[in-house]
Amino acid sequence: xxxxxxxxxxxxxxxxxxxxxxxxxxxxxxxxxxxxxxxxxxxxxxxxxxxxxxxxxxxxxxxxxxxxxxxxxxxxxxxxxxxxxxxxxxxxxxxxxxxxxxxxxxxxxxxxxxxxxxxxxxxxxxxxxxxxxxxxxxxxxxxxxxxxxxxxxxxxxxxxxxxxxxxxxxxxxxxxxxxxxxxxxx
Amino acid sequence: xxxxxxxxxxxxxxxxxxxxxxxxxxxxxxxxxxxxxxxxxxxxxxxxxxxxxxxxxxxxxxxxxxxxxxxxxxxxxxxxxxxxxxxxxxxxxxxxxxxxxxxxxxxxxxxxxxxxxxxxxxxxxxxxxxxxxxxxxxxxxxxxxxxxxxxxxxxxxxxxxxxxxxxxxxxxxxxxxxxxxxxxxx
DNA sequence: TTAATCATGTAACACGTTACATGATTGC
DNA sequence: GCAATCATGTAACGTGTTACATGATTAA
Numbered sequence: 001x002x003x004x005x006x007x008x009x010x011x012x013x014x015x016x017x018x019x020x021x022x023x024x025x026x027x028x029x030x031x032x033x034x035x036x037x038x039x040x041x042x043x044x045x046x047x048x049x050x051x052x053x054x055x056x057x058x059x060x061x062x063x064x065x066x067x068x069x070x071x072x073x074x075x076x077x078x079x080x081x082x083x084x085x086x087x088x089x090x091x092x093x094x095x096x097x098x099x100x101x102x103x104x105x106x107x108x109x110x111x112x113x114x115x116x117x118x119x120x121x122x123x124x125x126x127x128x129x130x131x132x133x134x135x136x137x138x139x140x141x142x143x144x145x146x147x148x149x150x151x152x153x154x155x156x157x158x159x160x161x162x163x164x165x166x167x168x169x170x171x172x173x174x175x176x177x178x179x180x181x182x183x184x185x186x
Numbered sequence: 187x188x189x190x191x192x193x194x195x196x197x198x199x200x201x202x203x204x205x206x207x208x209x210x211x212x213x214x215x216x217x218x219x220x221x222x223x224x225x226x227x228x229x230x231x232x233x234x235x236x237x238x239x240x241x242x243x244x245x246x247x248x249x250x251x252x253x254x255x256x257x258x259x260x261x262x263x264x265x266x267x268x269x270x271x272x273x274x275x276x277x278x279x280x281x282x283x284x285x286x287x288x289x290x291x292x293x294x295x296x297x298x299x300x301x302x303x304x305x306x307x308x309x310x311x312x313x314x315x316x317x318x319x320x321x322x323x324x325x326x327x328x329x330x331x332x333x334x335x336x337x338x339x340x341x342x343x344x345x346x347x348x349x350x351x352x353x354x355x356x357x358x359x360x361x362x363x364x365x366x367x368x369x370x371x372x
Numbered sequence: 373t374t375a376a377t378c379a380t381g382t383a384a385c386a387c388g389t390t391a392c393a394t395g396a397t398t399g400c
Numbered sequence: 401g402c403a404a405t406c407a408t409g410t411a412a413c414g415t416g417t418t419a420c421a422t423g424a425t426t427a428a
Binding site: 083086090093097102125167 | 188191192195198214215217218219220265266269270272273275276277278279280281282283284285286287288289290291292293294295296300301304307308311312315335337338340341342344345347348349351352353354355356358359362363366370
């Protein structure tokens with residue numbers, strides 16, 4: 001149910017259209033959760049039906065009409081309840097799900113050179129992603145200063161810091177893996 | 187399509203029933219990919235229909251009858267092709283998907299103490315998981331020695347090493363996060 | 373006697389992805 | 401003239417989860 005709660009969290013900052021939510025999602029939550037607009041619209045529909053949101057149609061001329069969603073008291077309550085019971089998501093965070101690791105697992109079925117190539121590509125991507133997360137923290141700091149909510153910005157930065165730590169660890173692992181395979185070649 | 191390829195990889199080691207595949211999956215691939223038996227049976231069905239597998243019914247007395255699956259040449263080809271084009275899974279490995287981080291993102295909506303409690307639970311879980319992955323490497327070493335396939339065992343250990351590195355990095359992040367929140371309280 | 377192991381599945385639902393449709397306005 | 405932005409969605413499909421059903425054998 002994380003998509004629903006992500007949307008609730010964003011709407012708790014202020015009312016928005018589905019289109020704006022999609023963009024807000026991409027600009028903030030997409031570091032750790034991804035969603036397509038088709039799914040967002042579907043979930044908004046379901047959330048409205050269960051009373052967490054209300055929507056009103058706004059007629060615009062020279063632009064397509066839009067539907068503005070607002071969180072209800074029931075929605076705020078749901079958000080609070082969700083934030084108060086993190087157990088299942090902590091358990092979930094202990095699960096790794098990676099098709100890439102499945103390839104490493106079966107790497108014995110092909111040549112060492114092919115595996116090395118894969119690992120080197122992976123390594124490069126980790127480097128880039130780590131840089132991106134490092135940059136994100138600076139952007140969040142600036143943004144936090146502009147909107148004057150340093151406290152919230154600290155949490156946002158923590159999330160980006162997790163990203164950096166994660167990609168750095170993956171990078172270090174890749175280096176070890178590459179070294180091991182090079183050793184195996186001799 | 188990772189579940190399909192995981193099953194192909196296991197069947198490439200030798201023919202098995204759905205039940206045995208389920209157990210083999212839990213004992214090896216489940217560190218980085220999870221699947222329920224209901225899904226495994228469904229996928230086996232689909233894979234047989236597309237010619238990657240064949241199955242034969244074995245009648246047993248005093249035990250339920252069983253269906254033994256074997257990989258076909260077409261299935262082996264598919265496995266090889268899959269192993270040769272890892273690009274999309276490398277890209278996928280760069281994506282973080284974590285409901286737990288969503289909670290950290292929205293942690294500004296509740297008390298610091300509540301967040302601290304969540305992070306401490308998370309931290310404990312990381313410690314345990316890291317130990318589990320460390321132990322897994324020893325078990326794999328022994329197992330590799332027994333079955334006499336050290337080369338494959340090296341890759342399996344690499345996967346477990348990734349797990350250890352991942353949980354250790356998460357743990358270090360949690361420590362930083364906890365320190366930051368304790369600072370915020372003052 | 374109770375739980376675990378062996379062994380197969382079905383049905384329904386939840387969540388995620390891909391592809392498509394519409395159509396005006398604005399900036400390069 | 402072409403791409404991007406604004407703004408909404410539908411349809412179909414793919415993947416993952418939950419709950420259930422069956423029924424014999426074996427070990428605690």
